[in-house]
Amino acid sequence: MIDPEGIETLCSDMEVDHTDVRILMLAWKMKAEKQGYFILEEWRRGLKALRADTINKLKKALPELEKEVKRPSTFVDFYSYAFRYCLTEEKQKSIDIESICELLDLVLGSQFHAQVNLFIQYLKTQNDYKVINMDQWMGFYRFCNEISFPELSNYDPNLAWPLILDNFVEWLKAKQS
Amino acid sequence: MERKIIELDQGWAYMLKGITKLKRILEGLTEDPFSSEDYIFLYTTIYNMCTQKPPHDYSQQLYDMYREVFDEYIASMVLPSLKEKHDEFMLSELVQRWLNHKVMVRWQSRFFHYLDRYFVARRSLPALYEVGLTCFRDLVYQEVKANARDAVISLIDKEREGEQIDRALLKNVIDIFVAIGMGQMELYEQDFEVHMLQDSGAYYSRKASSWISDDSCPDYMLKAEECLKRERDRVSHYLHISSEQKLVEKVQHELLVVYEMQLLEKEYSGCRALLRDDKVEDLSRMYRLYHKIPKGLDPVSTIFKQHVTAEGMALVQQAEDVASSQTANGGVGMQELVLVRKIIELHDKYVAYVNDCFLNHSLFHKALKEAFEVFCNKAVSGSSSAELLATFCDNILKKGGSEKLSDEAIEETLEKVVKLLAYISDKDLFAEFYRKKLARRLLFDRSANEDHEKSILTKLKQQCGAQFTSKMEGMVTDLTLARENQNSFEEYLHNNTNVNPGLDLTVTVLTTGFWPSYKSCDLSLPQEMAAALLLFNNADRLSYSEMMTQLNLTHDDLVRLLHSLSCAKYKILNKEPNTKTILQTDNFEFNSKFTDRMRRIKVPLPPVDERKRVIEDVDKDRRYAIDAALVRIMKSRKVLGHQQLVMECVEQLGRMFKPDIKAIKKRMEDLITRDYLERDKDNQNIFKYLA
Numbered sequence: 001m002i003d004p005e006g007i008e009t010l011c012s013d014m015e016v017d018h019t020d021v022r023i024l025m026l027a028w029k030m031k032a033e034k035q036g037y038f039i040l041e042e043w044r045r046g047l048k049a050l051r052a053d054t055i056n057k058l059k060k061a062l063p064e065l066e067k068e069v070k071r072p073s074t075f076v077d078f079y080s081y082a083f084r085y086c087l088t089e090e091k092q093k094s095i096d097i098e099s100i101c102e103l104l105d106l107v108l109g110s111q112f113h114a115q116v117n118l119f120i121q122y123l124k125t126q127n128d129y130k131v132i133n134m135d136q137w138m139g140f141y142r143f144c145n146e147i148s149f150p151e152l153s154n155y156d157p158n159l160a161w162p163l164i165l166d167n168f169v170e171w172l173k174a175k176q177s
Numbered sequence: 178m179e180r181k182i183i184e185l186d187q188g189w190a191y192m193l194k195g196i197t198k199l200k201r202i203l204e205g206l207t208e209d210p211f212s213s214e215d216y217i218f219l220y221t222t223i224y225n226m227c228t229q230k231p232p233h234d235y236s237q238q239l240y241d242m243y244r245e246v247f248d249e250y251i252a253s254m255v256l257p258s259l260k261e262k263h264d265e266f267m268l269s270e271l272v273q274r275w276l277n278h279k280v281m282v283r284w285q286s287r288f289f290h291y292l293d294r295y296f297v298a299r300r301s302l303p304a305l306y307e308v309g310l311t312c313f314r315d316l317v318y319q320e321v322k323a324n325a326r327d328a329v330i331s332l333i334d335k336e337r338e339g340e341q342i343d344r345a346l347l348k349n350v351i352d353i354f355v356a357i358g359m360g361q362m363e364l365y366e367q368d369f370e371v372h373m374l375q376d377s378g379a380y381y382s383r384k385a386s387s388w389i390s391d392d393s394c395p396d397y398m399l400k401a402e403e404c405l406k407r408e409r410d411r412v413s414h415y416l417h418i419s420s421e422q423k424l425v426e427k428v429q430h431e432l433l434v435v436y437e438m439q440l441l442e443k444e445y446s447g448c449r450a451l452l453r454d455d456k457v458e459d460l461s462r463m464y465r466l467y468h469k470i471p472k473g474l475d476p477v478s479t480i481f482k483q484h485v486t487a488e489g490m491a492l493v494q495q496a497e498d499v500a501s502s503q504t505a506n507g508g509v510g511m512q513e514l515v516l517v518r519k520i521i522e523l524h525d526k527y528v529a530y531v532n533d534c535f536l537n538h539s540l541f542h543k544a545l546k547e548a549f550e551v552f553c554n555k556a557v558s559g560s561s562s563a564e565l566l567a568t569f570c571d572n573i574l575k576k577g578g579s580e581k582l583s584d585e586a587i588e589e590t591l592e593k594v595v596k597l598l599a600y601i602s603d604k605d606l607f608a609e610f611y612r613k614k615l616a617r618r619l620l621f622d623r624s625a626n627e628d629h630e631k632s633i634l635t636k637l638k639q640q641c642g643a644q645f646t647s648k649m650e651g652m653v654t655d656l657t658l659a660r661e662n663q664n665s666f667e668e669y670l671h672n673n674t675n676v677n678p679g680l681d682l683t684v685t686v687l688t689t690g691f692w693p694s695y696k697s698c699d700l701s702l703p704q705e706m707a708a709a710l711l712l713f714n715n716a717d718r719l720s721y722s723e724m725m726t727q728l729n730l731t732h733d734d735l736v737r738l739l740h741s742l743s744c745a746k747y748k749i750l751n752k753e754p755n756t757k758t759i760l761q762t763d764n765f766e767f768n769s770k771f772t773d774r775m776r777r778i779k780v781p782l783p784p785v786d787e788r789k790r791v792i793e794d795v796d797k798d799r800r801y802a803i804d805a806a807l808v809r810i811m812k813s814r815k816v817l818g819h820q821q822l823v824m825e826c827v828e829q830l831g832r833m834f835k836p837d838i839k840a841i842k843k844r845m846e847d848l849i850t851r852d853y854l855e856r857d858k859d860n861q862n863i864f865k866y867l868a
Contacts, residue, residue, distance in 0.1 A: 093850060135849050135856065142861060160819030160862045163842040 002038040014059045021071050021106050025069045028081045035085050070111075076141070083137045084106045094131035097123050104140070112144040122168050129164055136162045150176070180225065185235050188226045188638060189242065192288065195219045195234035196246055198286055203277045204254070211284075219288040227291050236296040243289050243305060247281070247312035259321055262327050265346070271325055272349040274317065282309030307359065314357050314364075322368050329369070330376045332409070335379060348415035362419060370420055374427050376663040377408075381431035389436045393446035394505065395459040401432045401466060429470055437467075441476055444534060448480040460534040474540050481535075482544035485527050492519050500558035513557050515809035521593045524549065546600065553600040563603045563790065567610035570594060570633065575618050576625045579764055587629055595636040605802075606795045612649055613693045613791060619656045620685070627653075641832065651691035659685040709738055710749065715766040720764045732761075799834060803844045806830055808853055811866040819862045 002010065011018040030046030032038050038046075050065060052058040071076045082103060086095050095103070101120045108116050119140065123132075139162040147155050152173065157166045195215065201208045235527040262270050275334040286293070287306035293305050303311065329350055336342045351369065381404065388397050408428050412421040433440075433464050435722045441448040441463075452457050467473035496516035503510065527545055535541040554562055572578040573587055582590065601607060618624040630653060638646040663683060670676065712719060712727055719727075723737055736759045743758050743765065751766045752759075806829045810822060817825075823841055830836050845864070848854045857863040 133846075133850055135846065139861070140298070158820060158823075158838075160856070160864070163839060163846060166839070 001040060002043065004036040007036065007038065010055075013055050013063070016059075016062070019106075022066060022091050023079065023088055024085065024106065025065050025080060026062075027085060028069070028078050029065060032085070057083045066165050079107060079141050080134070080138060083134055094133040095137075096131050097129070098134045100137070108141070108144065112149075115149055118172060119168060126167065126171070128167065132164075139165055180229075182229055182233050183225050184221065184233075185226070188222050191222045192219060196285065197287060199281060200250060200254075203281060203643075216287070220483045223289050224291045227296060236292060239289065240296060240302070241291055243285065243292070244308050246285065247278075247309060248316065249492060250281070251278075251312060251316045255317055256320065259317070263324075264344070265332065267321070268325060268346055268350050271317075271321060271353070272346065275313070275349075275353050276442045278309070278313050278317075282306060282313075285309065310357070310359060314359075318353070318357050318364075320338070322354075325353075326369050326372055328852060330373055333373070334376070336411070337407075341382055344414050351415055351417060365417060370417075370423070373416075373420070374423055377424060378431055379429045381428050382435070385432050385436055385765060389439055394440055394444060394448070394451065395456065395462075397440060398459065398462050398466060402462060404428060404432060405466075409447065429466075433466055433473065434470060437473065437476060441480060442488065447485060448477055452484045453482065457530070457534055460530070464535050464538070468536075468538065474538065478540045478544040481530075481541060485523075485545060485548035486551050488523060489548060491525065491559060493552050493555045497556045513560060513565050514569050514572055516557060517565055517594075517597075520553065520597065521590070524593065524597065535657060546794065549597075549600040550602070553597060554602055559786070561603065561606060561792075562601055563606035564610050565792075566598065567599065567607055570611060570646065571614040571618065574629055574633070575623045576627060578625070579625075581644070584626075584629075587626075588632060591629065591633045591799075592636060593638050594815070598637070602646070603795075605798060605833040606792070608641075608645055608649075608833075609693075609791050609795050609798075612652070613787070615649055615652060616693050619652055627657075629797065645833075646690045651688055655687050655691060656685070659687075662686065663792060706738060706742065709742065713750075716805050718764060718766045721761045724765065735759075739763075799836065799840070800844060802830060802833070803836055803841055804848065807844060807848060811854060811864065815866050816857070817864055819864065820865060 007023070011020075011023060015127050026046060027035075029049055030038060030042040032042045032046075047053060047058065050058065050061040052061045056081055069076060083095065086099060086103060090173070101123055104116050104120060123129075129136075143161070143165055145172070150172070152169055155161070155169050157169065184692075194216075195211075198211070198215075202210070219312070223239060226233070226239060229235070255278070259267060259270055259274065265369065282305075286309060289305055293430055295303055296302070330348055332342045332347060338868065351365075354365040354369045355362070373571060384404075388400060392400065404427055405425060407425055409421065412418065412424060416424070445449070448460075450456075451463070452462075463477060464474070467477060493516065496512050499512045500510060503512070527548075531541045531545055532536065557565065560568075570591070573590060598604060615630070616628075618703050624630055634646050634650055634653065637649075663685075666682075666684070709724065710727055713723060721735070721739070724739075725732075728735065730738070739750070739752075739759050743752040744759070748768055751768045753764045753766065803826065806826050807822070810825050810829070811817060814822075823838060826841055827836055827838075845854065849856070852867055855867055857865055
């Protein structure tokens with residue numbers, strides 16, 4: 001089993017920062033269950049899938065992995081994995097706002113820069129929610145994909161969007177006017 | 178015996194004699210009437226000529242010649258006489274000629290009757306009577322119909338303008354149009370009715386356009402009503418019955434439909450003004466005129482709704498203004514109670530309108546309901562309408578309330594209050610406020626009349642269901658039982674003087690769950706105060722220094738303590754001398770005369786807190802209610818779209834309150850987190866029930 005220290009070593013060997021999203025992608029490929037740890041089975045799984053048996057090959061496989069993850073068909077899976085990966089306690093179902101903001105930036109920041117920035121800003125200023133759950137997490141991704149930004153013209157609060165997004169849109173609209 | 182053959186020419190000569198005589202009779206020339214021998218001779222001549230063996234069977238020829246008689250007569254006599262006359266005279270002539278023709282056909286077809294029996298039947302030809310009428314139709318009617326129609330129409334218009342016309346003549350002419358169709362109404366409709374309707378339409382269109390600008394709405398309506406009455410009258414006197422519906426619709430269209438909005442919205446006399454000025458009769462007329470017109474009542478009911486809403490809002494605003502100009506005392510003041518009374522009166526007034534002017538039409542019931550729902554849910558100076566209504570009831574039901582009413586009046590008022598409740602969306606909030614006030618009335622014996630209490634509960638139960646009143650009824654029952662128990666207890670004491678508890682004991686047993694919860698506030702004092710008071714268990718009177726010794730407090734503390742017990746609002750201790758400052762030489766006595774209305778001393782909570790508490794409680798109950806409704810719906814439907822779920826939830830809860838959509842969404846998310854529901858993988862707008 002590789003523990004957090006080991007992962008840090010791995011990162012420096014691959015010349016990748018341990019907060020880099022590609023490490024998360026690697027964890028995803030391995031289907032790692034516990035944050036900060038890779039067990040042997042997971043390690044083997046990931047390396048086999050990436051066809052890498054040396055650190056160098058692993059490093060070289062990273063761009064390919066990135067491309068794979070960013071493909072729309074696989075990204076949803078990665079996105080939901082990212083949330084689950086951060087649930088450290090046993091019966092935990094939500095993640096605190098602070099961590100969510102970091103995670104959002106890491107995972108969606110490059111793809112949906114504007115939405116993520118504004119949403120993070122909103123999350124930090126609002127008082128209704130202290131944690132975010134999976135449903136809200138997934139809802140935000142759908143929001144980024146489906147809703148025109150920054151016009152928000154096709155957003156309908158009468159549909160089943162999570163309430164936090166309804167409030168977010170209200171906040172945005174108030175800000176825009 | 179061989180019958181002698183009658184040749185055609187010969188036979189026809191005989192017939193012509195008879196026919197000529199007939200014509201002369203019709204022309205009014207002196208002639209003896211036909212005798213039976215004349216008739217038999219003519220009939221037999223035809224009979225013979227038709228029963229002769231070929232080639233002497235002259236049926237076909239006679240059939241044709243029968244017709245030619247009419248053709249000739251019409252061409253030579255009838256048409257010329259018609260053509261030289263005009264207008265009414267032409268119409269009279271036409272009627273006369275028609276009557277003549279019918280007689281001629283009748284007689285002539287009798288002479289030639291044998292043809293009908295065999296020849297016509299065998300060859301499936303038109304019967305003699307029909308042939309005769311067809312002649313008139315084709316030769317006379319077709320020629321004169323246009324002129325006749327125009328003449329009739331212009332007479333109708335004259336009558337509309339007030340002139341006397343010959344109605345019998347018109348009836349006879351129009352009967353021709355009907356009869357000439359020989360069973361079908363087509364000719365009447367195409368040749369007369371269509372044109373008559375068009376003309377009528379044009380006539381009333383002209384009238385309407387001048388009346389609408391000159392006349393007030395009531396006057397216009399009177400005219401319209403009169404016109405419709407007259408047109409119906411016209412139909413019954415000379416038009417065909419089948420025209421009534423079409424004519425009335427035409428007139429209604431021109432007078433009432435085309436100008437409806439202009440009429441209703443006339444500034445000083447239109448619908449709004451009539452409502453404002455309580456012109457009940459005019460409004461009744463308006464209803465009568467428009468209720469037969471499809472969608473005719475819609476604008477009227479809209480204006481009615483707007484009017485009632487405006488009046489209601491004005492009352493609310495009035496109450497708001499008065500309340501805000503007075504010093505805010507945080508509770509429900511007189512002005513708010515007056516408002517409820519005024520709203521009741523408003524309701525009475527407009528219910529009467531709906532019943533009397535608008536003959537109970539559902540459109541107006543709906544308008545009234547929607548209007549009341551608007552302003553009956555407005556808050557006044559911070560108090561919700563639910564609270565106002567509960568306070569109003571409390572005021573009527575408690576002893577010493579501001580309204581002094583007879584029993585009957587109270588019953589009536591309670592009845593009306595319950596009706597108003599139907600318009601309030603937060604019924605559960607009303608229930609909570611009512612329950613709190615009821616509890617106070619019952620516990621502190623402030624209820625004026627038990628029958629009234631029970632009566633209103635019955636009415637509430639009828640309107641809102643048993644669940645609404647179950648707790649309240651429980652409370653009343655508790656008190657009744659408690660009283661009975663108390664009576665038995667007192668009787669027992671009376672009969673067993675040795676069992677004396679030593680003090681007046683009254684026990685009231687309350688069933689938990691029925692009664693609102695109260696913060697238990699018994700004697701709630703800081704420790705030192707309690708200690709100080711306990712000293713008086715052993716002595717009626719203590720000096721400052723004695724208390725000092727016993728309590729071991731600093732002078733400052735003791736002074737502060739004693740001040741609060743003897744010089745503040747509640748004089749729990751009497752001070753000697755009765756000054757406002759504590760001196761070390763003072764003496765203190767337990768104030769046995771201390772009473773307060775409450776058995777428990779409490780710092781009176783400002784009513785505002787109570788209101789907040791009630792609202793919080795109700796909000797909490799609502800959250801549970803929404804959860805329960807959502808789960809119930811999803812359990813039975815298994816899979817449901819978001820919007821449908823929300824809609825059904827709102828419908829289910831509607832009896833008690835109007836749920837906030839955001840609140841429903843929040844509860845749904847909570848249920849997702851608690852694994853009662855999940856979103857569909859492919860469609861985020863659909864939810865699935867998780868067993």
